[in-house]
Amino acid sequence: MTCEKCGQPDVTTVQKDKFGQELCYPCLVGLLEERIVRHVESLAKIDGVLNDVEADNTDFAHPAWWRGYEQGVVVLCQMINKILDGRDIGRGGMAREPWHSTRQRLIQLRDTHRVG
Numbered sequence: 001m002t003c004e005k006c007g008q009p010d011v012t013t014v015q016k017d018k019f020g021q022e023l024c025y026p027c028l029v030g031l032l033e034e035r036i037v038r039h040v041e042s043l044a045k046i047d048g049v050l051n052d053v054e055a056d057n058t059d060f061a062h063p064a065w066w067r068g069y070e071q072g073v074v075v076l077c078q079m080i081n082k083i084l085d086g087r088d089i090g091r092g093g094m095a096r097e098p099w100h101s102t103r104q105r106l107i108q109l110r111d112t113h114r115v116g
């Protein structure tokens with residue numbers, strides 16, 4: 001068989017793509033790569049900005065990163081105010097580090113200095 005794209009004759013591995021073209025393996029892989037790149041580019045156009053992890057916490061970060069960051073600040077302020085208002089007694093809720101030790105320090109500070 002002959003690859004319909006590159007014209008290489010006598011190819012042993014010929015696959016039909018979804019349009020019925022008979023392609024050699026390298027041409028099929030190349031075609032799939034082109035489709036993946038076009039798909040990613042079209043998603044980026046829909047989304048407006050590429051979601052590049054390397055750009056997180058920079059001026060080029062994806063808008064969703066900044067929305068998550070701002071929401072994290074809002075939630076953290078709520079958690080701190082709950083402690084300062086005496087509504088958090090140090091049990092239950094999120095107990096992972098670094099929050100757990102920070103929470104305990106704030107509770108100790110509140111109870112020592114009667115903040116709020």
Ligand SMILES: [Zn+2]
Pocket residue numbers: 003004005006007008023024025026027028
């Ligand atoms: Zn080919």
